[in-house]
Amino acid sequence: MTTLSTTLAKRLEDSRLFRQYAYVNGKWTHGEGGREEAVYDPATNDTIGHIPLLEAAQITAAVDAADAAFVQWRALRADERCERLLAWYDLIQANREDLATIMTLEQGKPLPDARGEVEYGASFVRWFAEEGKRTYGETIPSHIPNASLGTIKEPVGIVAMITPWNFPLAMITRKAAAALAAGCPVIVKPANETPFSALALAELAERAGIPAGIFNVVLGDPAEVSKILCAESRIRALSFTGSTRVGRLLIEQSAHTVKRLSLELGGNAPFIVGPDMDPKQAAYAAIDAKFQTAGQDCLAANRILVHESIHDEFVEQFSQRMAALTVGNGLHGEIDLGPLIHRQAVEKAAAIVDDAVSKGATMIGGDQSKAPGENFFMPVLLTGVTAKMKVWREENFAPVAGITAYSTDDEVIEMANDTEYGLAAYVYTHDIRRIWKLMRALEYGMVSVNSVKMTGPPVPFGGVKQSGLGREGGATGIDEYLETKYYCLGALGSASGS
Numbered sequence: 001m002t003t004l005s006t007t008l009a010k011r012l013e014d015s016r017l018f019r020q021y022a023y024v025n026g027k028w029t030h031g032e033g034g035r036e037e038a039v040y041d042p043a044t045n046d047t048i049g050h051i052p053l054l055e056a057a058q059i060t061a062a063v064d065a066a067d068a069a070f071v072q073w074r075a076l077r078a079d080e081r082c083e084r085l086l087a088w089y090d091l092i093q094a095n096r097e098d099l100a101t102i103m104t105l106e107q108g109k110p111l112p113d114a115r116g117e118v119e120y121g122a123s124f125v126r127w128f129a130e131e132g133k134r135t136y137g138e139t140i141p142s143h144i145p146n147a148s149l150g151t152i153k154e155p156v157g158i159v160a161m162i163t164p165w166n167f168p169l170a171m172i173t174r175k176a177a178a179a180l181a182a183g184c185p186v187i188v189k190p191a192n193e194t195p196f197s198a199l200a201l202a203e204l205a206e207r208a209g210i211p212a213g214i215f216n217v218v219l220g221d222p223a224e225v226s227k228i229l230c231a232e233s234r235i236r237a238l239s240f241t242g243s244t245r246v247g248r249l250l251i252e253q254s255a256h257t258v259k260r261l262s263l264e265l266g267g268n269a270p271f272i273v274g275p276d277m278d279p280k281q282a283a284y285a286a287i288d289a290k291f292q293t294a295g296q297d298c299l300a301a302n303r304i305l306v307h308e309s310i311h312d313e314f315v316e317q318f319s320q321r322m323a324a325l326t327v328g329n330g331l332h333g334e335i336d337l338g339p340l341i342h343r344q345a346v347e348k349a350a351a352i353v354d355d356a357v358s359k360g361a362t363m364i365g366g367d368q369s370k371a372p373g374e375n376f377f378m379p380v381l382l383t384g385v386t387a388k389m390k391v392w393r394e395e396n397f398a399p400v401a402g403i404t405a406y407s408t409d410d411e412v413i414e415m416a417n418d419t420e421y422g423l424a425a426y427v428y429t430h431d432i433r434r435i436w437k438l439m440r441a442l443e444y445g446m447v448s449v450n451s452v453k454m455t456g457p458p459v460p461f462g463g464v465k466q467s468g469l470g471r472e473g474g475a476t477g478i479d480e481y482l483e484t485k486y487y488c489l490g491a492l493g494s495a496s497g498s
């Protein structure tokens with residue numbers, strides 16, 4: 001294995017965006033115990049660089065720094081915080097190309113998708129910079145004589161953020177921009193697979209004038225760091241994006257300090273196609289909804305449920321289109337699918353396909369002898385999937401799509417809801433009665449009708465059931481980081497009481 005650090009730094013217009021340290025209290029920090037971990041390019045398995053694994057005392061030092069910095073950050077006027085966030089937004093946009101290169105190298109997604117994620121991530125910073133100016137309280141008609149009642153919104157306090165590797169930049173900004181705008185300091189623990197995007201964001205936050213101690217990036221053994229963050233009573237809120245398995249652990253670990261929790265967890269999206277749809281149009285949409293980020297997307301359309309009258313034609317169109325997808329290194333040329341994050345993800349995908357085939361599914365595509373490297377997985381369509389198969393029950397997080405036919409709306413609603421997850425569902429039909437019926441009956445936090453794209457800063461993103469708690473983005477996304485303080489101003493003499 002070769003070390004790419006020097007090559008990567010040379011590839012960037014601004015090599016200072018590539019940092020191999022943690023960022024605590026405005027300083028680039030080594031691990032005091034000398035422990036470190038390599039970070040790999042999933043397309044080649046080359047080492048991109050190394051990160052320090054911080055010791056427990058260093059994590060606590062990050063909390064001390066955030067605690068000290070909180071006083072001044074919360075005291076700024078909202079428009080002053082807005083100015084800094086807009087400066088951060090401008091810097092992210094100005095450095096889009098470098099940020100995308102770093103992301104493709106550590107995550108593997110095709111460069112155009114990485115550029116798209118940088119824009120997407122930046123859009124949350126601009127949105128929340130403005131929303132911070134609108135954290136209104138309310139006036140309450142008083143039931144107490146001579147009193148005035150109302151509420152004000154205050155920052156919740158220090159927020160810990162634990163984020164995944166599939167969207168290494170946007171999953172940070174969607175949380176951090178909201179918390180910063182609300183007046184909270186943040187401590188981010190990114191996934192160890194993709195730390196460099198987070199560290200580049202820290203460099204840009206510093207340049208934007210976000211003070212020391214307000215935006216920290218800690219690195220370490222994930223279980224070790226998370227335990228410390230959860231046990232710390234000065235950390236008042238924990239915002240996590242990742243698997244339902246780890247989300248459950250964090251709920252347990254945060255119980256002792258009774259933290260405010262925002263959890264964006266796994267998904268297992270159904271993609272429902274009505275009998276009135278053009279099979280080709282619907283199949284192409286399903287391809288987009290399934291294979292972005294090589295299927296490693298919480299919104300990936302895993303279970304495609306097609307009306308029996310158009311099922312065969314849909315499968316034909318889907319298969320042809322899938323066969324034309326290009327798989328390769330995201331840095332090179334026009335690529336549709338990059339690698340999976342590591343070898344274990346490839347093994348998990350293969351096991352899910354084997355399980356389905358052994359239980360009667362038919363496999364289309366998926367000739368793994370054509371995979372351009374050991375972390376790549378050629379896309380697979382499984383037809384005739386049933387609820388007994390892993391491809392139905394588990395979030396596969398790979399380019400593996402399962403299809404089955406249904407005959408009635410009631411049947412497809414039952415199929416779609418037959419999962420512990422409830423993040424997003426897609427519905428393709430032009431029949432307004434069917435749209436309404438499905439939209440109301442689907443047990444999902446988000447339902448997208450005739451559109452693959454559903455996310456962005458103005459919308460409340462989040463799931464029901466075991467897909468999570470709370471919403472990110474939108475007008476309510478900032479509430480995750482605000483407390484409502486009720487006040488009663490009594491004995492006001494002549495106050496009317498109303």
Ligand SMILES: NC(=O)c1ccc[n+]([C@@H]2O[C@H](COP(=O)([O-])OP(=O)(O)OC[C@H]3O[C@@H](n4cnc5c(N)ncnc54)[C@H](O)[C@@H]3O)[C@@H](O)[C@H]2O)c1
Binds near residue numbers: 192227245247266
């Ligand atoms: N709902 C959403 O908005 C959304 C968005 C992106 C990803 N996701 C979900 O994220 C998952 C994929 O990401 P992932 O593999 O990085 O998830 P993951 O749960 O394995 O890891 C997420 C984060 O938790 C940390 N972590 C891992 N093990 C831990 C432990 N034992 N204790 C504490 N922290 C630990 C990781 O280092 C990482 O920072 C999928 O389930 C996907 O659906 C959800």
Ligand SMILES: N[C@@H](CC=O)C(=O)O
Binds near residue numbers: 167298299
């Ligand atoms: N695609 C999602 C991230 C899920 O993995 C988003 O847009 O937020």
